[in-house]
Amino acid sequence: MTTRPPAIVWFRRDLRLTDNPTLAAALAAHDTVVPVYIDDPDSEAPWTPGGATRWWLHHSLAALDERLRATGARLLLRRGDSLTALRALIAETGADAVYWSRLYEPATIARDRDIKQALREDGVEVHSHNAALWCEPWTLKTGAGDPYRVFTPFWRALQPQMPALHIHRAPQSIPVPKRMPDSLALQALGLRPKIAWDLGMQATWTPGETGALTAAADFAKASLGNYREGRDFPARADTTRLSPHLHFGEISPQQVRAAVQRHAAGQARLEDDASHVLRELGWREFAHHLLFHYPQTPEAPLYEKFAKLPWRQPRDYAADLAAWQQGRTGVPIVDAGMRELWTTGWMHNRVRMIVASFLTKNLLIPWQEGARWFWDTLLDADLANNTLGWQWTAGCGADAAPYFRVFNPVLQAGKFDAEAAYIRSWVPELSALPPDAAHAPWQAKPAILAAARLRLGTDYPLPIVDLAASRQRALDAYQAIKAG
Structure with missing residues (x-):
């Protein structure tokens, strides 16, 4: 029986095992996989991750490694230029394919395009997947063929295009090569602050996939039914507080959709609230749609x-x-x-x-x-x-x-x-x-x-x-x- 070479699964902002189509595709096509995260903030310039973001990333990577180890795998950590790191890992493992989840910021789009071309020229397969959005930003256009600039018609167009509510289960076992390459220690990435200004964040948040799933379940149980009205009152705990988890891909929009719809099923008041949760997630989709089509907007006004x-x-x-x-x-x-x-x-x-x-x-x-x-x-x-x-x-x-x-x-x-x-x-x-x-x-x-x-x-x-x-x-x- 022929054994196919391993695949590299390049984690970025999809730091979860559940409902991760990129990981699922790699496992379906390869006997073994090599999970890796590459710390390459310079490639995101001028919007390199800020101090708070890097704090969360440290803890989210630790949580992902813990989840992977429970399946028999582990997360490799590398630092520096992404293409250089991937090529080195390909040489060390004999991998013949790299899988990643797509990102939509101007700098990462350009970086990933160059990496995809370079690796394919090296003879390595590259597969990218949508793991962050319901619909890709280039799939929705107005009747005139232009990008949407107004949310309401965008949301009207998006809803019938939303994928079926299917959630990929987290794999129970993730096979890895017998000899795994060396990894940097998490502390070597220098993500945590040198001065302890993070005590309030430590007391408030639980980064990682488990924290995300718990937060979604807690919201559905305790606040669904109060969300539509209560989300405007800052002293009330009626917002989802899922935005950091969504940003790092510890939970997908599909998982949030499933959680609120499952809890609301058959209860009109809760179903109305669930529709408002989805509408707010629609604003997230709209934001990515705009950034993709108008990449100058982080610095310059759209109008x-x-x-x-x-x-x-x-x-x-x-x-x-x-x-x-x-x-x-x-x-x-x-x-x-x-x-x-x-x-x-x-x-x-x-x-x-x-x-x-x-x-x-x-x-x-x-x-x-x-x-x-x-x-x-x-x-x-x-x-x-x-x-x-x-x-x-x-x-x-x-x-x-x-x-x-x-x-x-x-x-x-x-x-x-x-x-x-x-x-x-x-x-x-x-x-x-x-x-x-x-x-x-x-x-x-x-x-x-x-x-x-x-x-x-x-x-x-x-x-x-x-x-x-x-x-x-x-x-x-x-x-x-x-x-x-």
């Missing part, structure tokens, strides 16, 4: 006229940007969000919109500054989602918010954090204030501040900008673009 918007200059906004990053703007809901981000690597989506609006509209600081900060501090720093979110709030991207939409942080706090529970949890300086005062302490009566022993400007800053005046400044700036 070119907004490149002329008269943003403030770095020399003028440096102090305000630092205050925003540190959660010291004097606007409680904004500061709460930025502190949650710094501590946990995550921020509630409603609050993301509020802090982004404050930066771009009230402070008139370019959205790219906010996108870069989120990129470094978010555990779910996904280039497609990050770009879509910031351009939406700035009003210059697909499905853009009207230029005149400026989130009033005080009104938003009153509506979505009425009891100031979220604010108090992240801005403890205000914990003794009643809700209305906690939403806008600079408007509180002196007696209320005195009773709380709060000295504005000392214990907690005064707002760095006048909300009404800065709103008008933003409207004037955007009106000039509209007129032009």
Whole structure:
């Protein structure tokens, strides 16, 4: 009986065994496989992974290796240029094929195209698979043959194209060559911070496939039925909190779909909630669709006229940007969000919109500054989602918010954090204030501040900008673009 040479399974952002079509295809075609992860951040420049992302990656790789070892395999770790590392591994193992799951960022598309061509010229088979999306970005076009720029018709077109709900089971056994090549130690990748700023993330998250599956099951059991309404309230635990797991491919959109639909089956209220979960996953698909078709958008507005918007200059906004990053703007809901981000690597989506609006509209600081900060501090720093979110709030991207939409942080706090529970949890300086005062302490009566022993400007800053005046400044700036 002829034994086929092993295949290399190149894990990237598909760090799971369940519902992994790439791994399934390699196992179906080869007697043995060699699982590998290559740390090659330079190939993703200028959007190399940020500090929070690399923290999650460290723990996710450890979890994947643990899962693989339970099947009789293990994860090899290499570092450096991806093509060089793959060629070395091919030489060491005699592999005749490389399998990977597709990525959709401009830099990784170009890298993977070059690697595929080079390996095929070497006589090595290359197989790439979709393991991250319901539909490939190039498969959906408008009636005119153009990419979609508006979510609603995109979602309408996507739904009938969604694949059948089939989940690949995790293999119980993964055969590997008798002699496995050497691997770097995980610590050698240097993914964890040298200074222990990650304690809040450690206390909040469980990276890895098991953590992802547990989070999806817990959400379906505890929050499905509350999601549609509750997801807008940051003090409530009614969001999925699956975004980091989805970004690293520890769980697939199909698995989330299966979890919520299975739990909701036959219950109208839950089925309605499940449809809203899928719609939010549809926004994730839309973001990747846009990034694929408009690769310039991480740096440039989708609508070119907004490149002329008269943003403030770095020399003028440096102090305000630092205050925003540190959660010291004097606007409680904004500061709460930025502190949650710094501590946990995550921020509630409603609050993301509020802090982004404050930066771009009230402070008139370019959205790219906010996108870069989120990129470094978010555990779910996904280039497609990050770009879509910031351009939406700035009003210059697909499905853009009207230029005149400026989130009033005080009104938003009153509506979505009425009891100031979220604010108090992240801005403890205000914990003794009643809700209305906690939403806008600079408007509180002196007696209320005195009773709380709060000295504005000392214990907690005064707002760095006048909300009404800065709103008008933003409207004037955007009106000039509209007129032009």
